[in-house]
Amino acid sequence: MQHRQTISKAEKVSPNSTKGAGRLVATWGSALQSQEEKNRLKRNSILHAAAQCFNSSGFHGTSMDDIAERLGVTKPALYRYVKNKHEVLDACFGLVMDMSFRHLEEGERKGRSGLEKLRLTIHGYLAELIGEFGHPVVILEEGALLPDQLCRLISRRDQLERRYRALVEEGMRDGSIIPCNAKLAVFALFGAMNWVPKWYRQGGEWSAEFVADQLVQLITRALDAHPESIRGDEEVVSVTCESHLNRLEANNAY
Amino acid sequence: MQHRQTISKAEKVSPNSTKGAGRLVATWGSALQSQEEKNRLKRNSILHAAAQCFNSSGFHGTSMDDIAERLGVTKPALYRYVKNKHEVLDACFGLVMDMSFRHLEEGERKGRSGLEKLRLTIHGYLAELIGEFGHPVVILEEGALLPDQLCRLISRRDQLERRYRALVEEGMRDGSIIPCNAKLAVFALFGAMNWVPKWYRQGGEWSAEFVADQLVQLITRALDAHPESIRGDEEVVSVTCESHLNRLEANNAY
DNA sequence: CCTACCGATCGGTAGG
DNA sequence: CCTACCGATCGGTAGG
Numbered sequence A, B: 001m002q003h004r005q006t007i008s009k010a011e012k013v014s015p016n017s018t019k020g021a022g023r024l025v026a027t028w029g030s031a032l033q034s035q036e037e038k039n040r041l042k043r044n045s046i047l048h049a050a051a052q053c054f055n056s057s058g059f060h061g062t063s064m065d066d067i068a069e070r071l072g073v074t075k076p077a078l079y080r081y082v083k084n085k086h087e088v089l090d091a092c093f094g095l096v097m098d099m100s101f102r103h104l105e106e107g108e109r110k111g112r113s114g115l116e117k118l119r120l121t122i123h124g125y126l127a128e129l130i131g132e133f134g135h136p137v138v139i140l141e142e143g144a145l146l147p148d149q150l151c152r153l154i155s156r157r158d159q160l161e162r163r164y165r166a167l168v169e170e171g172m173r174d175g176s177i178i179p180c181n182a183k184l185a186v187f188a189l190f191g192a193m194n195w196v197p198k199w200y201r202q203g204g205e206w207s208a209e210f211v212a213d214q215l216v217q218l219i220t221r222a223l224d225a226h227p228e229s230i231r232g233d234e235e236v237v238s239v240t241c242e243s244h245l246n247r248l249e250a251n252n253a254y
Numbered sequence C, D: 001c002c003t004a005c006c007g008a009t010c011g012g013t014a015g016g
Helices: A005-013 A025-057 A064-071 A085-110 A114-130 A147-174 A182-194 A208-223 A234-238 A241-253 B005-013 B025-057 B064-071 B085-110 B114-130 B147-174 B182-194 B208-223 B241-253
Strands: none
Touching: A025 A064, A025 A085, A085 A114, A085 A147, A114 A147, A114 A182, A114 A208, A147 A182, A182 A208, A182 B182, A182 B208, A208 B182, A208 B208, B025 B064, B025 B085, B085 B114, B085 B147, B114 B147, B114 B182, B114 B208, B147 B182, B182 B208
């Protein structure tokens, strides 16, 4: 009861939606921004809490009470920042898609061949997906979206897949990637990537960087037109098991 | 009302649980078997209907009414063959695990190297997973299981992973598989495999056999110690895009 | 941001 | 195998 005004009062004092942008921003603006920022942060923390619940229990297995409890508030408090449960799920998917496209664009920009672009994209995506910022929803609760939300998601995801595929095809043209079925290769790649949150444990034996590196290496080997260059000496294969394990341990320690 | 006795009457007539096995089996046995078989088949059809619902809507997104409707009966009719909703999910997982181990054992038996055993296992699993028999649950509704059901599932799945890993390690020893982190390789492999039901469409452009073949080839390339042997001519990489696409079309037609 | 509450859905059962 | 129903949970809102 004693905190209930902290937000609604601020909203009355600053009906900023009717103001022109950029005027008196130094004083009013910073105050407004910090308030908007607060709301945005709260909404964001709701989305992250929800994503974690959805990841472990699924959309229908998660109640709004669960999400609220994780944040230490009561359910009705959430409805100031989100419209309803479906909007929460939709926004979670939005966060993941934004992140996916961000890393894709970085890969496209920095890579110098199809394969290198793909490697950069995958590494960036994986590192953030399992990094300490917390893994948002990747999983398969799309069926719980409302029809028009699902439409938009599918269209974005198709676009993402097409651009991944374009990288594979570019790599086949520039000679960095072996001839293969690009569509199927991208599906396999998505599977390997999106499965990670199922088995990765934060604070476990593997760092996020290590996992991203190793998976990129594995995927690279499946697509690389010149595997010899990353494999080093061929004959090591015939060495004893223990020596191999030692090499792996060394890699693990990285 | 008029059909309600078809099963309970038969059960009263033949209290077979107290009979010794193997006596008078020729006459009584076949009658009993056909009745038991009927019940077993009905239970099985419930599990398959449920698996399809769970796959598309998740455990909590599926009601017992949904499952019943898919079978053309009413909800209470299901409870003659299954104890409750959790038992249904648990039994679905059981079917998938049984299938997984079946193909693993076939691969272990028939393969002549670590890599070949792995290839056979994966191919068999994938072909059945997406074959016309209908894909059961693979997905991630484990969180919906009851604690002791989850325990058993995890223990079986760990065992499966360990045996897959053993094949990878065997391949590293016998020189068929490149030195790599076996644990991580198996995770990536499971990801690529279990993602398939998410994108595969029955009756679409790809047959189950084609997808299984292509994925096995892709996975093989990632692990093979002698990739040259399956890649054929190296220099084809520098050919134009169209020519590659033509090659792919040819593969697709297979 | 909380208490209190409504309407709907759903798992499971009674009884036939 | 069906009709009818109970008890519990849950999304969302009223009102302050």
